Amino acid sequence: MSVSTCLIVDDSRIIRKVARRIVEGLGYEVDEAADGAEALAYCTSALPDVLLIDWNMPVMDGLSFLRRMRALPGGDRPKALFCSIETRPEKIAEALAAGADDYVMKPFDGDILQSKLSEVGAIAA
């Protein structure tokens, strides 16, 4: 059985590091991208199983990236979790409508990420 992969897309190196530690603990092989454009280039060559996507990033924001990733061949397959400090319900609904499987409000911890990933079926409960 091949190892599941996760791409963490966030312009904060610290957030990427924290998220990487959590997701690696859940058994994923992790790669990182610092903005949407970098993430899109990554996904064009190989789609990960799971994506954690920040909203506000330079070059290309998370929402633009998510829409373009979903339009790639097979782009409907990865489980995409939006991770943002944005907590307004209408903004959360916007991210879900754009194709996010779930939405994580920052700050989050390992328990939250694990429960979110199991709710979207990316890991066993």
Added chain:
Amino acid sequence: MTPDDFDKLQTLLATRAGYRLARDRIHLAEHRLGPIARREGYANVEALLANLWAQPVASLAWAVIECLLNPETWFRRDRTPFNVLEKELLPALAQARADGRVRIWSAGCSTGQEAWSIAMAGKAAGAHVEVIGTDLAQRAIEKARSRIYSGFEVQRGLTAHAMLRWFEPAEDQWRVRDELAEKVRFGRSNLLDEPTDDVRFDVIFCRNVITDMEPQRRARVLDGLERRLVDDGCLFLGVDERLEGETVAFRPVNGRKGLYVKAPSSLRRAA
């Protein structure tokens, strides 16, 4: 805290609440009692305990007991019980009840996440559920009644979709919406107390509550649950909890981890 203090704490917790306090929890107990001592105006934990042993004031004893209980809970914990409730039990029970009402008890509900999750399952099944949440800890019940949860709490176990469906922002926290809140009532109650009324439930959730209890107390709690459950009702224990000779009142349902029904011997005969 002296070893003698700890012995007395063990006795207090066992007799009033039924719980075993293992000796390796002494540091945890000390850590949790610190804030109580400060809140109640004592110089330190030793002073608090000395006063408690000299004049056992009920409210202080309960504050001490409460802080030693394990309050951990989250929304849709273990998920499967809520799916079984929504997809299997509620459709059958709603049909079997003349008035269509299904009464459910979250026994040992802590801060209420289980009770709310039950109400969510009821709404999803289109069933008319009435949920009662009870806990020994007054502070936990007060939080449950406030129906306000932090960003951490509301995200643990719920999808963003479910969060938006059942909660509204309340400053930087989240409040359970009225349409769910009206399905649930909370009250303080001790599972060791004998039932004093004839309220019965169709489904009882008592998950991760009895494991740390003394065996005799566990049997007493199970006896109380049996008396509160209708004959064709269901009991959910924690997915890792097993009944081992404490009671003959319940038997496990095959293939449904943690789900129990009444054993034939405990069915009440029709009058």
